[in-house]
Amino acid sequence: MDAPDLARLDGPVSKVRLPFGGWAWLVTRHADVRQLLRHPGFSSDQYKPGFPVLNPIPPEQKDAAGLFIFMDGEAHSRLRKMLTAEFMIKNIRRLEPLIEQTVVDTLEEMRAAGPGVDLLSAFALPVPSMTICHLLGVPLSDQDFFQLHSRAIMDRKSGPEEIGAALAALTGFLAELIKAKRTAPGDDLLSRLVAERVVPGELREDELLSMAMLLLVAGHETTANMIGMSALALLERPELLAALREDPDLAPNMVEELLRYSTVVRTGLPRLAMEDAEIGGQKIRAGEGVVAMLAMANRDGSVFKDAEEFDPKRQEAHRHMAFGFGLHQCIGQPLARAELRIALVELARRFPTLRSERALVDVPTRPLAVTFGLDELPVTW
Template identity: 50%
Template sequence: MAGAPHVHPTTTPPPLPGARPLLDPAAEYGRWITERPLDRITLWGDLHPWLVTRHADARAVLSDPRFSSENIRPGFPGLQPTPPPRTPGQLFAMDPPDHTRLRRMLIPEFTFRRAEQLRPAIRQITGDLLDSLVKQGQPADLVEHFTLPLPLLVICELLGVPYADRDFIHHQASAFATVSAGPEAMRAGWAALFGYLQELLAAKSREPGDDLMSRLATERVATGEATPAEAAGLLVQLLIAGHETTASMLSLGVVALLRHPGQLAALRADEALVPGAVEELLRYLTVVHIGLRRIATEDVEIGGVTIRAGEGVVIALQAANRDPALFAGPDALDLTRDARQHLAFGHGLHHCLGQSLARAELQIALPMLFDRLPDLRLADPAPEELAFEGRAVHGVRELPVTW
């Protein structure tokens, strides 16, 4: 209740679920959203942050400046039991004014207009990958030949990163995203990409091209608006987030559509359904499934509960996106649904900078895939065993298909 005294729970609250089905959130979220929509959970044995599951409460927390993203604050409900070392340019772990200063540098590169300008290039990349997929023959791993290289190619082109280094990039990005590997492996993945991009940034400052990294080097670093380390940190995040999430959305989107043939048939019959269908897939799948993490800097009332200063909050996006108060029959995939209020890209100050680009990739790639391969089917009808384990972004390691 609002204004209740600050007490520690007398019984140990439950942990966050450690696993989830391939296409749905963990079953616990469906119960929590109706039975205990804002309650405590246990992290690392002795940390008891609040879990937010309702859509309205999630939006309230994510838009309230009294909740901080700085993961070095004592009591922050981080992905690991010990706070990570602070690295320059980590937007996801920053508050204003530094967050505002650095994010503002990237906004012109990720506008809706810029994403629309990139659509012809995305179509060309998609078509070339499909040509290569068909040529190499079946069965084929759709992750290896389509859903991973597509967003990685796009983000490499946008940033000015050599696609020839894709294996190194994806390996290090995967290490950083694999929470279960432990903090040292995660830090090593980030550090490897950080060093790699520092070198590229220095080279771009000497010989700039027509790409985002060159513009950062010549227009931001050279003018003193950002340090080289801050710019490299920004680029690491863009490189990781720019392909990991979209690749997983493409893979799981294919599985979801193949398992809902009526929905797929409707999508193929009506091109006008595509933008709304992508929003529904984003809501339904919610691949960023570890919860957004915040800590209160002062007492805040959310959903009738007072969250005290210094208490952590975990926002369960996958629960909020299945909230029956906003989405009727939330566990059903309905491509005709108006799902635009989903929180798959977050909300508020830290909403995903690349959401227009991700939408463009999904809106182009999925229809082109099913148009080119109308008889596409899973070679393994039960790919659940191919799902990532302990990853911050849900998805599959591989996806064998035939056509």
């Protein structure tokens, strides 16, 4: 959306036509989005009749039993609680040395391949992929296979057949990996879930399989796009790259502002009203669709002063909703923050002369993708 479109949509809750037919209520203001996303009367189940469709929805799959982001109530909380401890900040801190080594190794490989590389394919995409490998407990000997197919899924140029083949390959791979964790467990998420949840009968293997795929796809795509968008924002402001190089302690708040300013979930979070409710003073009836616009809420001038400006010292930056809000907010946000912080600090430190190979205004984006991002970011140094 360009600025005039955003200005037109910014305002009270109002109805808009959906891209695949029908109508839904559009919620753009910060307070209204918070109210909607914490309201228990709205469903995230995309297969319920009347659910507002923003992107083509695949046929309901029997092997998607663990995709809790599309569940409500007890079904949602049952599966989510099994992952909560894994993504607590104290546990992510124990993973940070591995993340840092992954970032450093990837940057040195980029240095060896350059100067003159695509920062997305050389850095932004591999880092989340390898981090997921560490998290899930993918053996070093299998990481090339894992990364090959995960990149095919995320590659903007992959066709439906190629993506389908990559998904099938990864599903089979993860299924075998889960079985192997029964007899040869390690210090990783899959091993712990097998031992603590699957073996006692609290979690089925097919549920664990789709949970693992969810972590791969959702965590990888969003973090990769945020690394790319963050690098672009800092290349536009080289003085900030220099400041980050001199003082890495600037990174945590800078990351929060980058998440607010470059929110990658721009198509909105759809919900279906299961009961009559009032959001932002507007009566919404049971059966009506609602779409929460996180990116617009993060530019709400009543919450963020000079909201269209990027300010790495912004005190209220932490109030952003880049990860959603309420019961369904992103469970992996501590991991994403750690990856972003470490990636940007090391990028600034190791590449002091980093610059774009083309005018930054000409860098191609993916405006219609589920998660907004760059198509490529050619850089040199």
